[in-house]
Amino acid sequence: MAEPHVTLDPQSLNPVEQKLRGPLEEQLSSALQAATVKVQQGYDGESVEQVTDMLLEQAKAGLHPDIAAGFNPDHSQLRHVAEEIVARAN
Structure with missing residues (x-):
């Protein structure tokens, strides 16, 4: 299974989040x-x-x-990761 990666939509970010986008994506991806x-x-x-x-x-x-309070990943993409976990176990 490929490691999941979080990519933030630049259109949805405020100016501060824009500046921190790279490190924030890395932190979210690492946690996931x-x-x-x-x-x-x-x-x-x-x-x-x-x-x-x-x-x-x-x-x-x-x-x-x-950061956790604002972390709302796409449910369908998170579900895809879950489907892979379940499929690999069976």
Whole structure:
């Protein structure tokens, strides 16, 4: 499975976020990748929707609370990662 990567839409960012876009994308991607590994290792037959929720929860847990509060990844893309985790386990 390819490592998930977060890409922020530059049109949706304020000027400060624009300046921090690269480091912010790296931090979000790192948190999501760590969450993917943790969820994958702990997978025990949960549904795709449960895995999707677990990924988001774990990713947010790995971020500063202020960043986590604003982290709202595309649900369909997060679900795709969850589908891969479930498929690999079966």
